[in-house]
Amino acid sequence: MRLVAVAISMLLGLGIAFCADLDAFDLTPLDGFEGQTPWVKGDPNTDLQQRDSAVATSTEMVKEGEQSLAFIIHVNWTPREGEQYPKGWPMARRVYDEPQDWSAYDRVLFWLYTQTDDPLPGDRVLRCGPSIEGGGEIDWYTLPGIEPNRWQLMSVPLPAEKDFTRVTGFTFYVAEGWYADGDKVTFYIDDMQLGTRKWPAIADWSVSSRVRPRGETVAAAVSLEGSPAGAELRLRVTDLAGTEQLTHSESVAARRIEIDLQAGALPPGGHLAAIELVDRDGAVRETHSSYFCSMQPGKRTYLSLISFYTNHLLETDVEELQVLNDSAYAGVAIGFGSGYDTDPPPDFEDLQPQMKLVRDTLRIDPWPWVFINRIIGAPADGTSHASSHAKDLEYFARIPVIDLDNETGAKADMLKLWRNAVRAAKQWGSPGIVLDKEAYNNYKSYDVGYVARERGESLGETIQKCEAIGADLAKIVEEEHPECIVWTLFSRLDRPVTVAGYPDPVHPVPGHVSLGFLKYAKEHSLPCKYLCGGEVDVGYYNPNVAALRQKITARDANLAWALQEFPDHFFLAGTISPYHDHTILTSWIKNNAGDDPELKTIADFQPMFRTLFDAYDWAWIYAASAAKTLPYSPENNRLYSDALNAALDEAQGEK
DSSP: OHHHHHHHHHHTTTBOOOOOOGGGEEEEEEEOOOSSOOOEEOBTTTBSSOTTEEEEEESSSOSSSSOEEEEEEEOOOOOOTTOSOSSOOOEEEEEEEEEEOOTTOOEEEEEEEEEOSSOOOSSOSOEEEEEETTOOSOOOEEOOSOOBSSEEEEEEEOOTTSOOSSEEEEEEEOOGGGSOTTOEEEEEEEEEEEEEESSOEEEEEEEESTTSSTTTEEEEEEEEESOOTTOEEEEEEEOTTOOEEEEEEEEOOSSEEEEEEEOTTOOSEEEEEEEEEEOTTSOEEEEEEEEEEEOOTTOOOEEEEEOTTSOOGGGOOHHHHHHGGGSSOSEEEEESSOTTOOSOOOOGGGGHHHHHHHHHHOSSEEEEEEEGGGGBOOOTTSOSTHHHHOSOHHHHHTSOSBOTTOSSSHHHHHHHHHHHHHHHHHHHTOSEEEEEOOOTTOGGGGOHHHHHHHHTOOHHHHHHHHHHHHHHHHHHHHHHOTTOEEEESOOOOSOOBOOTTOSSOBOOHHHHHHHHHHHHHHHTTOOOEEEEOOTTTTOSOOSSHHHHHHHHHHHHHHTHHHHHHSTTTEEEEEEEOOOSBGGGOOHHHHHHHOSSOSOOBGGGGHHHHHHHHHHOSEEEEEOOGGGTOOTTSHHHHHHHHHHHHHHHHHHHTOO
């Protein structure tokens, strides 16, 4: 039951006060969708025509009054003349004649009827959000718990930390890539209202020791809904046995409260924090608790390089590897093949000459790098990366989405590669191996519901088979290198959803692989560690330290359940993809940074590095080709290493 409750909380980001009870709010009408509608379709940034969607008033499905708004989607991935993005982002949006002041409100509430005969995506069905004058991109909110063919009351939070004094519009959108080609769905939206909670309530809260220098403070933040007048907050930190370690209380004077508790005497490891909201009569209205980890002062972060600039094992370049011997890195990931290999895996004995060459060359740790993409099928439409990278496309084309039962032999091939890698790590004296769980061949295969449908299995059967793969990986670690650290680039344990008719939280496929590994390791008391690398939740790019800290805090909240459930095996690592010259950026990192980013040179990244090293005992640099990082250039290696070493020293407490 605890896991189910946590999963529901995660659906709402950090939100914990989701309430679909209209009686809890004073309501102000926003849009009843009567008469001629000002709502229009189209994405102003990509496609105003959006031939796969329509927006109109409707009398077919109505909750209140005589009309509702129909947002009609016919998913069509077929490229058409003049269409830049065949898999587009259909939108229904309204722009207000004049900006509106929503600062007095806590929620946008409306009724939603999702009409479809097709399966809904597992984690993202419909997103929405208000646009704010001068506020940049919309902060999209994923509507949780959408079920087909019934009216549901939806509640969209208006976070206290945002400025809603000049709201210019509201938008709903879907991404056609979430759905299957040919899917049809109509969203009927009715009776939109703005709600102000009648009594104070905690909308979200967080606690983390990772966003300050190690050992200094525990940072807590609380957002409230409703008028806080007369309310009091009480915060208590204990060890896992319940012994009190830190306490704090204060009267609430604002809807957003930030608390820093001095944590000099707080030992590293796991703790429990509890927050209470007390009303003016002294009654406790709400209590929430969360697990968090404090970091060990003076510990130096283990820094690794993970980059596609690094040659695979069988293509090792000695001169390049030698560059890293004079670097900030303690380790480097070396691919045991690529994510698109289709040749039979080599026998371990055949790898010995190259393994010796690597070990004799490097004074830092080589980490074998294995790709789970080996068992991911390539779609028949030829749109996957395998179409341009795989030597034998048929190898991937015949896989039934994921080779969960070794139907094609791909699972056996991947497990042999895994065993080779684990054995190599032990022979090299390396701390462990890198597991890349990105589904390069078919990103839809992250959705366990999609995988189950395509394979003709029940959801439970597919989940069991995904977790069995994780257990298989753990068994090989047990047999070959029990102390091995498995450094995954992401765990995907941060985004569980609830699925009607299924009793437990449902994760993306990589999350269930992670769970299978962790459950086996815990049950068999293995001395191994399983790291979540942070590619998904911390991300490669953040514009500044504040944004990075915000993600670190959110990640702590979203993964608290897993850290508490597997304290001896599950750990967090951080990542970042830096650059040394913003004027030469291309592709995804250029799109993220823009033309005039705060971070312009590698020196600008030093506070970002310091923040990351304060937060995590393990971190990795993704040296991206889109940033032209060239990590094996001696000049660039020195440039990056100087900034990285300075930040490592600062976080460790060295002068």
